[in-house]
Amino acid sequence: MxxxxxxxxxxxxxxxxxxxxxxxxxxxxxxxxxxxxxxxxxxxxxxxxxxxxxxxxAACAAGAVTVADKLSGTWRALFATDCNWTQxxxxxxxxxxxxxxxxxxxxxxxxxxxxxxxxxxxxxxxxxxxxxxxxxxxxxxxxxxxxxxxxxxxxxxxxxxxxxxxxxxxxxxxxxxxxxxxxxxxxxxxxxxxxxxxxxxxxxxxxxxxxxxxxxxxxxxxxxxxxxxxxxxxxxxxxxxSDWKPANWVPPVKNASSGMIATRHVHINQAHKTPQFWLLWLILCMNVSASIGIIGAAAPMLQETFGGALIDQGSLSFADIKKDEVLIASLAAVGAGFVGLVSLFNIFGRFAWATSSDKLGRKTTYSIFFILGALMYMAAAWAAGAKSLAVFVGAFCIIASMYGGGFATIPAYLADMFGTQFVGAIHGRLLTAWSTAGIVGPVIVNYMHDMRLEAQVPFDQVYGPIFYVLAGMLVIGFVANLLVRPVASKHFMTDAELAEEKKLAHEKVLPGxxxxxxxxSGGSRVLAVFAWLAVGIPVSYGIWSTLQKAWALFH
Missing domain, CATH: 1.20.1250.20 (MFS general substrate transporter like domains)
Structure with missing residues (x-):
């Protein structure tokens, strides 16, 4: 074995x-x-x-109001068998x-x-x-x-x-x-x-x-x-x-326009000592933080902002609709459609933006993410006030595509900067930025949301300032991306060190x-078709199910 x-x-x-x-x-x-x-x-x-x-x-945390009460209820819920769990x-x-x-x-x-x-x-x-x-x-x-x-x-x-x-x-x-x-x-x-x-x-x-x-x-x-x-x-x-390469492909000596593609390799233990690693860490953290919280709240955000306008009840606010179980169910269906649409853009943005980065370059691609993302948040803030549903939905579809695109482009960015020998391990360490963003983004969005509601701000005016804060986070990411430069030669492994690492990694060179x-071969082409069908059929099922939900947004 x-x-x-x-x-x-x-x-x-x-x-x-x-x-x-x-x-x-x-x-x-x-x-x-x-x-x-x-x-x-x-x-x-x-x-x-x-x-x-x-x-x-009743829930284990029934009657909990403060955070301390909720945490106490969660502790009880961990082991209790006589009460229900809360979200x-x-x-x-x-x-x-x-x-x-x-x-x-x-x-x-x-x-x-x-x-x-x-x-x-x-x-x-x-x-x-x-x-x-x-x-x-x-x-x-x-x-x-x-x-x-x-x-x-x-x-x-x-x-x-x-x-x-x-x-x-x-x-x-x-x-x-x-x-x-x-x-x-x-x-x-x-x-x-x-x-x-x-x-x-x-x-x-x-x-x-x-x-x-x-x-x-x-x-x-x-x-x-x-x-x-x-x-x-x-x-x-x-x-x-280790010496394999695609047919008729010549490795680039250097990216002529930016010098941003390394031809040597940085050791995993050296990568985090470079400023480039921490700049890329900040880039990923800001890109994810600015999107993950708002995407996680996509359905209630749409419902609270547009209220009855989503279900031909334009005179009713979300506060009014909450009191009617039939209307809130109709609104929830539209919210689910919005979530489905955002999910599709998140998914296909991963492939589209990452593929585009092969032509545009990773640094340029991330610059587009940050500039366009900030503009989309400002457009969403305007659309929320003007009650322009089309602009609002379009802005968040684009934001979702760049959220997904950021995840898909970062491994190639790392390979360009640090070489390919340890890119998987370096990528693994960089994903701590995702863990951080997964806490920072939702906390900012949920905290500002709850504080504004406590201040008696109407539901349809809650999110505008939140959008501007998230746009500011993208500006931070943009500045970090501008500061990225090629890794200094002192950080790269020598030929002898690289050979030793290849030996430790059990790599080998095949005959010329x-x-x-x-x-x-014909057999491998048939196998490839079968393999793509095996994953393509479930993906098609998922797309169809998601489009059915998204239709409620346009119906």
Whole structure:
């Protein structure tokens, strides 16, 4: 088994069809991307326990008003079996997901480079799918701590390893299209919820009974499905020989316009000592912080800003509509459509912007993100006041596309700056910026939102100042991006040091006739088509389900 999982076993060369690697990466990322869709479980889990009268039992934090009361209620909810969980209790899993994602990627990124993507992918499979099974047991026994441990902690580790496992592999297979290659895989992480959420909803409906919401059975089925896909994806990974290159491709000596593409390699232990690493850390943190909080609040933001105008009740404010269960249900459907539309732009922005960066350059692409993003937030603030729904929705679709594009472009930016030898490990450490942003962004948005409501600001005027603060964060990112310069030569490894690292990473050089890509054989082309269909069909299902929800916004 050790030999089967070893990196040496999956090193290949010119007779391998490199287009088999992106669907393998997508198979993994589409599964772990369900982390974005876990909110579909909050409401069913919040009403999981019912009394003899058939009504849900009170929440463990019933009557809590202050943050201290809520935290006390959450502590009780961790172990209690006689009260229901609140969204506040369950929402901590989101925090665990993305904090553990960044931490695990940072801790084990170096090991991944030496162990290879197959072994890392299989560990990610065990953690993510095993975590779902532990969560299923937690739901069955009504133990919240098992949910946190299973999906939050163990699953979060699987997220980190699964997220970065294909990054350096894809960059090495596609040195001529770094942005496009990473964009295809990371698009899958954004699309995981697009597939998993409607699937989970159907499964819960199938397994639900009058006294149980069918969540634990859904976790088990999802774990089994994801195990199959993640195993196929992980076993499908291959690593190119160190001297492999695409047919007829000549490596650039230097980017003539900016000098921003390195031809040598920085060691993982040296990367964080460079100013470039911390500038890129700040760039990613600002790009994510400025978007993640507002995207997470997309549905209520639209509803509160436009109120009755969304459902042909223009004279009614959101405060009026809240009092009517029928109207609030209609408004919720429109909000869900907006979330679906934003999700689509987030997903396809990952591929479109990352691919564009191959032509535009990474620094230019991020400059566009920050300038255009700030302008879109100002446009959204104007649209909120002018009640221009089209401008408001359009602005946030563009913002969502650049949020996703930032994730997909950053691995190629790192490869340009630090070389490809340790790009996966460096990317893992940089993802701590995501963990930070996952806390900073929502805290800013939610704090300002709640404070303005407490100040009796009308619902439709709450978000304007928030948009300007987020635009200011993008300005900080823009300045950081301007300061990025090529890495100083003293930070790069010597040829002898690089050779030693290649030896430690179990890399090898293939015979000269295998060092360059050859035309794919008929069999490998058929296999590639099958692999793309295997991931393309679920993606199509997710797109169709999302478009059905988004139609409510235009209907």
């Amino acid at each position: 050790a030999g089967f999982l070893s990196k040496e076993r999956i090193i290949t060369g010119g007779n391998f069809n490199r287009w088999l690697i992106p669907p393998a990466a997508l198979a993994v990322h589409l599964c772990i991307g369900m982390a974005y869709g876990f909110s579909v479980f909050w409401k069913p889990l919040g009403n999981a326990l019912v009394g003899e009268d058939g009504k849900p039992l 506040f209790d369950l929402g901590w899993m989101y925090t665990l997901f993305f904090v553990l994602l960044g931490c695990s990627a940072a801790l084990w990124g170096g090991w991944l480079e030496r162990a290879g993507p197959r072994k890392a992918g299989l560990v990610a499979t065990v953690c993510w799918c095993g975590g779902l099974l532990i969560s299923a047991l937690g739901v069955y026994t009504h133990q919240l701590w098992m949910m946190w441990l299973g999906s939050g902690v163990i699953g979060g580790i699987g997220l980190g390893l699964g997220y970065i496992s294909p990054v350096s592999t894809l960059i090495k297979w596609f040195p001529d299209r770094r942005g496009m290659a990473t964009g295809m895989a990371i698009m899958g992480f954004g699309g995981g919820a697009m597939i998993g959420s409607p699937l989970a909803t159907k499964l819960m409906s199938y397994f639900a009974t009058p006294t149980a919401p069918g969540v634990w059975q859904t976790f088990v089925v999802l774990a089994l499905i994801y195990t199959v896909f993640m195993l196929c994806g992980s076993l499908g990974y291959r690593v190119p020989a 006739n295998e060092s360059q890509a050859k035309a794919a």
